Amino acid sequence: MKRIRKLFIVLLTITLVLSPFLVTADSNEEISSSKDEVVYATLSPTGEQQKIYVVNTLDNEKAGKIVDYGSYSTLKNLTDLSEIIQKEDKVEIDAPEGKFYYQGMMNDKSLPWDISITYLLNEKEVKPDQLAGKDGKLEIKITTSANEKVNPVFYTNYLLQISLTLDPEVYQNIEAEKGMLANAGKNKQVTFTVMPEKEEELVLVADVVNFELDGINITAVPSSMAIDVPDMDEMTGDMASLSDAILQLHNGVGELKNGVSVLNNGISGLRNGSEQFKNGMSSIRDASSDLVNGSQEMNKALEQISQSLSIEPENMNLGEFEKLTSGLLQIASSLRGTVTELETVQSNYATSYRALEQAIAAIPSSKLTEEEIAELKSSDANQEVVNTLLETYKAAQTTKGTFTNVQPMLLAVPDLLDGLSKGLTEVASNLELMGTEVSKEIETSDIASSLMQLQNGLAELSANYKTLHSGLVEYTKGVNQASDSYLELHNGIVKISDGTGDLEKGVDELHNGTGELHKSTNDLPEQMKEEIDRMISEFDKSDFEPVSFVSDQNRNVNLVQFVIKTESIKPIETKPTEVKEKNEEKSFWTRLLELFK
Numbered sequence: 001m002k003r004i005r006k007l008f009i010v011l012l013t014i015t016l017v018l019s020p021f022l023v024t025a026d027s028n029e030e031i032s033s034s035k036d037e038v039v040y041a042t043l044s045p046t047g048e049q050q051k052i053y054v055v056n057t058l059d060n061e062k063a064g065k066i067v068d069y070g071s072y073s074t075l076k077n078l079t080d081l082s083e084i085i086q087k088e089d090k091v092e093i094d095a096p097e098g099k100f101y102y103q104g105m106m107n108d109k110s111l112p113w114d115i116s117i118t119y120l121l122n123e124k125e126v127k128p129d130q131l132a133g134k135d136g137k138l139e140i141k142i143t144t145s146a147n148e149k150v151n152p153v154f155y156t157n158y159l160l161q162i163s164l165t166l167d168p169e170v171y172q173n174i175e176a177e178k179g180m181l182a183n184a185g186k187n188k189q190v191t192f193t194v195m196p197e198k199e200e201e202l203v204l205v206a207d208v209v210n211f212e213l214d215g216i217n218i219t220a221v222p223s224s225m226a227i228d229v230p231d232m233d234e235m236t237g238d239m240a241s242l243s244d245a246i247l248q249l250h251n252g253v254g255e256l257k258n259g260v261s262v263l264n265n266g267i268s269g270l271r272n273g274s275e276q277f278k279n280g281m282s283s284i285r286d287a288s289s290d291l292v293n294g295s296q297e298m299n300k301a302l303e304q305i306s307q308s309l310s311i312e313p314e315n316m317n318l319g320e321f322e323k324l325t326s327g328l329l330q331i332a333s334s335l336r337g338t339v340t341e342l343e344t345v346q347s348n349y350a351t352s353y354r355a356l357e358q359a360i361a362a363i364p365s366s367k368l369t370e371e372e373i374a375e376l377k378s379s380d381a382n383q384e385v386v387n388t389l390l391e392t393y394k395a396a397q398t399t400k401g402t403f404t405n406v407q408p409m410l411l412a413v414p415d416l417l418d419g420l421s422k423g424l425t426e427v428a429s430n431l432e433l434m435g436t437e438v439s440k441e442i443e444t445s446d447i448a449s450s451l452m453q454l455q456n457g458l459a460e461l462s463a464n465y466k467t468l469h470s471g472l473v474e475y476t477k478g479v480n481q482a483s484d485s486y487l488e489l490h491n492g493i494v495k496i497s498d499g500t501g502d503l504e505k506g507v508d509e510l511h512n513g514t515g516e517l518h519k520s521t522n523d524l525p526e527q528m529k530e531e532i533d534r535m536i537s538e539f540d541k542s543d544f545e546p547v548s549f550v551s552d553q554n555r556n557v558n559l560v561q562f563v564i565k566t567e568s569i570k571p572i573e574t575k576p577t578e579v580k581e582k583n584e585e586k587s588f589w590t591r592l593l594e595l596f597k
Contacts, residue, residue, distance in 0.1 A: 034059045035068065036056070036557075045119075047114075053104060056068060058101075058102075063096045067092055068090075071551070078103055079099075082095075112152075113146065115143070117142050133210055138208040139205050141203050142201070144160060159223040160193070162217070164189070164213070168187065172209075174190065174206045176205070190204055195223070196223050218565070338424055363396045
């Protein structure tokens with residue numbers, strides 16, 4: 001028994017002596033672990049980086065030596081009182097099994113984002129230290145962008161959430177176009193979200209009284225949410241229907257284009273016919289003026305001849321009769337020349353009228369109802385083209401109605417010209433007959449008896465010609481009035497022609513536009529699928545593998561997140577002066593008792 005006890009004491013002694021060496025041997029073995037990093041940073045009120053430190057969480061499979069990497073200025077063990085050894089960028093820890101927490105301060109590390117904050121009071125930029133306690137219209141602008149000096153993996157894959165907590169006694173009429181406003185207890189909270197790879201300018205506007213602001217909180221986490229692909233069948237079916245509708249619209253515009261082209265060609269023909277008719281009316285008007293002047297001269301000549309023949313036969317000079325005969329034949333020749341001009345005018349008028357009548361007949365007689373016009377205005381068609389079309393339609397209908405009203409007057413013109421031509425022909429024939437008869441009477445020397453007949457005939461001719469001349473004057477007045485009226489009608493036709501020309505160009509451009517639209521939407525369902533896939537690939541970061549912010553040498557990183565806060569802006573409070581009490585000398589026993597209090 002004593003021997004066994006001695007042996008046990010020896011073994012126990014050996015174990016106690018060698019145990020430190022055994023533990024040291026185990027501690028030299030590196031233990032596998034994973035880690036999380038939470039990066040804490042403080043910024044100035046305007047966004048300049050101040051302090052940055054990282055809380056590392058190591059999850060150890062078992063107790064032993066852990067090696068982590070990072071360029072820290074100071075280290076703090078947050079788990080126990082054991083020592084953390086740092087050799088340049090290498091951190092060595094004797095860590096227990098499970099989670100181990102330690103903190104490291106980083107002086108030379110920058111955040112992945114550049115953040116700039118500006119403050120405007122009553123539309124004037126104000127420095128934060130001059131803003132506290134002020135009243136007015138406040139505007140806070142927060143600008144975020146990538147820090148090109150830092151690994152872009154965080155800017156590319158991380159989502160920023162920026163929140164401001166606002167006291168309703170300080171802030172009123174809060175507006176944040178890109179932010180979400182919510183209640184947070186008695187306060188209001190405005191939250192902005194910045195997607196990965198996006199630069200943003202976020203603006204908050206409010207009315208403030210005695211301004212102050214708690215620090216702005218900024219968190220950054222991986223945007224690792226997976227986006228499920230939606231059911232595309234129903235949406236692509238709707239897009240296919242839309243594509244078919246666009247094709248129908250394009251075909252409809254094509255038919256409209258053809259119809260407008262036919263209309264424009266008809267209106268162009270109307271314009272050409274109207275131009276000919278206007279020129280014919282102008283020619284008639286000019287000829288009518290000459291005709292009236294000639295008729296006036298003829299009327300005077302007949303009066304003079306009639307007066308000349310009223311003298312006694314014995315006082316007649318045969319030479320004067322020869323002049324009379326020559327004058328009568330000359331007047332007759334002049335009248336026949338006028339008749340020839342009237343026939344030319346009549347022919348031109350008939351040609352112009354037929355062209356005008358055919359052009360007017362080409363204008364459709366169908367009328368649009370108010371309901372159809374309202375439906376056309378409320379359609380998806382180009383409203384500028386629709387308005388031009390409606391204006392042209394109204395002008396064309398007005399032209400057609402005006403032509404219908406003046407048509408009886410226009411139809412009467414050929415009869416008037418024909419009657420005038422026949423009357424002048426008859427007068428010319430009578431004058432030629434009179435001239436011939438006078439010449440015969442001179443030859444037979446039966447002047448006295450012939451003179452009486454000639455006097456009676458010329459007196460009757462002169463009286464009848466006055467009636468003809470009066471009718472001719474009235475006719476020319478009517479022709480002048482018709483020419484002036486038709487000039488207005490022709491100007492209206494010209495405007496219609498210009499309008500239909502512009503309309504044809506507009507519809508042609510519209511048809512080209514719907515053609516491009518159809519071309520770009522012909523494979524709309526496939527385009528939509530590709531766009532949705534692109535957007536999903538842009539925002540789906542589910543395949544993102546976390547990397548260490550502290551050092552590229554760290555492996556097995558589970559999560560890295562950032563917690564950032566700006567300094568508060570507060571009015572400076574004046575502290576009351578403290579009255580220092582005079583230190584009384586204390587006895588030994590008094591000081592001893594204070595140690596246990």
